Amino acid sequence: MKILKNALCMVAIFSLQSVTSIAQENPVSVDNDTMKITFLGTGAPRPSTERYGPSILVEAGDHKILVDAGPGMRERLFEAGGFEAISGVDHVLVTHLHFDHTVSVSSVWLSGWLFGRRVPLHIQGPVGIKDMMENIERAYQWDVDYRIMVGVPKEGTELIVDEVSDGVIFDEGGLKITAFQVEHMPINIETGNVLGLRGETIGFRMDYKGHSVLFSGDTRSTEKSEINQVGKGVDLLIHEVQVPSPGATAEANLANVSMSVHSTPEQVGHVFEKAKPKMGVYSHIIPPGTTAEDLVKGTRPYYKGPLTVAHDFMEITLKGDEIIVGERVKQSDGKFEDSNVLAK
DSSP states (O other), X not given: OEEEEOTTSSOOOSOBOOOTTHHHHSOOOTTSOXXXXXXEEOOOSSOOSSSOSSEEEEEETTEEEEXXXXXXXXXXXXXXXHHHHHHHOOEEEOSOOOHHHHTTHHHHHHHHHHTTOOSOEEEEESTTHHHHHHHHHHHTHHHHHHHHHTTOOSXXXXXEEEEOOSEEEEEETTEEEEEEEOSOSOBOTTTOOBOOOSSOOEEEEEEETTEEEEEOOSOXXXXXXXXXXXXXXXXXXXXXEEOOOOSOSHHHHHHHGGGGGSOOHXXXXXXXXXXXXXXXXXXXXXXXXXXXXXXXHHHTTTOOSOEEEOOTTEEEXXXXXXXXXXXXXXXXXXXXXXXXXXXO
């Protein structure tokens, strides 16, 4: 296995190599095995101008899939690929129904349609995603009717929504997606017992032409975590992480309530050690100002393998036996009139 790392990444775990032309050198095509993972947002509920809300773009063959759609997703997606990227996404995976993972789902649907998507948007998520999308459709029915009336084609307004749980949920064009349970439902902090809120929280594993990527979703880590088995030997294991907010203010105490349903670097270190991915990756970082050095320091006593800390617009390319970490090449603002997205 060959691992290349860009000097722009803060944690110097591997030998560094400048890869500013990764996108041009490693195009995604149905004729190759290349997968690209672009971190559109690596933050969490707390607002941050450095880390937008959680959202990851996966490109493999002719698949363009979003894992979650947090705040700022549309603008990051536009930066990543212009109007073609906005209209090109036709599949969204939702790990759970917290607002920081779903607030931009309506924008995936409507912006994608308005700027060129002419196929249904396929959304897969846990129990409750159908109710959420039905309500979103009702909320924006006037908007859709208005635009159709003035000439925007109706094609592309359709939604296909699946509620999924465990097992294979998609298997087309060489891409297989498997859903699995994660432990993010509210618990009694003293006993650890689940409090009984309706619904589920899930993670996803993607397999494509010999490559594999696991997305933890939001989760606390325990000995029983399915990630320990589902993630065995994957190329990338992308895991959320939280460190305690310092101090004893009311705000710090409130922020730390969520420690019971998220994972510390020490806990994730145990997960990485059990699963032994080719590379462990941190994303959905709480608080957003947490440094890479802090996360690595907490992880290293338990996991010595390849590790990187994602930031917004980091791009990881899986190609052959290489894992190439670099920066997404940003598009210029561009003009819709010159985008040619309607010609496809």
